[in-house]
Amino acid sequence: MVLYHVLFAIFYGGNPFQLIEPDVWYSFGTGLNLVGMEHTGIQFFVEKEMTLPLFMGILYKSMGFPSFFYFLWIWNALTMGILIFSTFIIAKYYFDRNTAFIAALLIGLNWHVAAWGQELVDDVSMVSFMFLSIALYTLFLRGGDRRYLCASGVAAALAIWTKTSALYLFPPFILMLAVVNKTKIREALVFFVGFVLATLPFSLVCSLRYGHPLAPFVARVVQFQQAALPQEHVNTLFNTFYLEALPISVGLIVFPFLLAGLFYLIRKRKFLFPAWGLYCLGIYVFVIPFGPYDQYMVHFTPIFLIISAVGLIRVAEVIGRKGFPLIILALLSTNLSPPLGIRGVVEGLGYEGIPKILLSLRPLFLYPRQRWEGNKYVHISDLQDAVQNVALGFPSQSIYWPDWLPEFFVTHSEPDHSYTIIMIVILTLVCIYLIMNRGKIAHVCTKLFQC
Known part of the structure; x- marks a missing residue:
């Protein structure tokens, strides 16, 4: 499964010119600024979290332009590999080996996680480091080795410095783990030491570049205070998009097993994962209704896929040998991607209908991906012209463009066959x-x- 995502990343991932989201350019400009190689016309954003920008900036500084483009896929392959392995370790500790195996496959094959996992955005990366922290914590619980506990703190810091969403998604669950497992104060201090050690390098860079050790978080708070709620959510109590999108995100065939898993765990009084998943879902439904953003679904889809694995295994056990095809069907179906993405499907249900959408599903890796001609760009100033060679999946008016990024329709670029x-x-x-x-x-x- 990890090899699948490595291949996926090499051929499809790490493309900085797939401007479905402007976050790629935010990360790139911020990364250049953090390593002291900013360029005129490429803006940086103080509120941008630092892990991915630093990776891009260090890679650029060490390899130069445009050579570093050919190695951006490493980030995608690394974070997806961490997510899959961490899922296996977590599910094996809390459930059993079979459930862990199915959970890792469901997450590795899931079309939505894979699609965003191959973009140069930080949503899947944040979840990967969150899961890594929990996996290392379970290894500590199993063997008592405090080095795992310290490493868990390091991974927790990486998650928070990757995306500030981890600040409200991750601490409640790690606190629940500490309470359930009766973690001692001395052990909590070991975790905190690892967290601080991982935070210091980022704080040092922030102090040198921005004059404040926690500059991205301070800037993000100011940004949220000044943010205007979209008009469609001004008079609504909660955002239903994330509820409507959940069956599409986990997969329409997998969704019934998610319900079965929730029912089974609640009936057995195993509330840890249902509480975590429903808490994260509730955050976006009730607290942060800024709009229907597909990538935010990634923040909790892996949690629900673990619960789906529990339900799938239990249903298969009840049915017996005839339940094995259900597992195969669920694994294959979770890779089927709708051509419009989650938001397009949710908004299109009213006039297209489910049958038409079901007929349009296809395996994620069969969708054409656009590659860029890396050898065409000799100087970083060519980045301003590179936008003309990007293939956009949506009309330009549906995207929030930075002031410095031209707003126009662009054409497809020819793939670099020699690189392939x-x-x-x-x-x-x-x-x-x-x-x-x-x-x-x-x-x-x-x-x-x-x-």
Whole structure:
């Protein structure tokens, strides 16, 4: 599953010119500023969280322009790999090995998580570090090694410095874990030490560049205070988009198993994951109704996919051998992507209807992805012209453009076939190596899954 996402990232991910969201440009401009290589016309944003921008900035400074473009996919492959492995460890600790295996597959194959996991945005990255922190905490609970607890604090800091949404999504769950497992004060201090150690480098960079150790968080608070609520939500008590989008996000066939998993866990008085998932969903429904944003669904979809795995396993066990095809069907269906994305489907239900949308579903990897001609850009000043070679999936008027980004329709760019051929050769050599060393790799994976 991790190899699938590595291949997915190499061929489809890490593309800075897929401007479905302007966050990519926010991260890039901020990253250049953080490493002291800002350029005229490419703005930076103090409120932008730092983990992804720093990665982009350091990569740019170390490899130069445009070579660093060819390695941006590493971020996508790394964060998706962390998310899948962490899911397995968490689900194995709280449930069982079979549930963990299915949960990891559901998250790895889920079309919505995969689609945003291959964009240069920080939503999936934040969830990956949140899950990593929890996974390391469970390893501490299993063996008592406090190094895992310290590492858990480091991962928690990375999650918060990746996206400020982690500030209200993550602490309640980690506090629930601490209370349920009766964590001692001394152990909490170890976690806090790891958190502080990971925070110091980011705070130092903020102090040097912005004059305040917590500049992004302070700027984000000011931004929220000045934000205007969209007109369609002024007179509404809550935002129904996230409720309507949940079945589409987890997959229409998987959704009944999500309900079965919730029912089973609540009936067995295992409230931890239902409480976490419903809390995160409630945050976006009742507290932060700024608008229907597809990427925010990623913040809690993996939690509900773990619960779906619980329901799927239990239903399959009740049915017996005939339940095995249900597992295969659920795994395959969760990769089926609607062409309009979640928001397009939710808004289109009234006039297109579910049958038409179901007929348009296809595996995520079959959708055409646009690549850029990396060798075309010799100087960073060419970035201003690069916008003309971007393929946009939505009309320009539906996107909030920065002042410095031209607002116009753009055309498709031709793919760089030489780059594709090189990557195929490299991947072939990697596959040969994996086959020749399959015994050692199997031994390492066995040890990892036994942890």
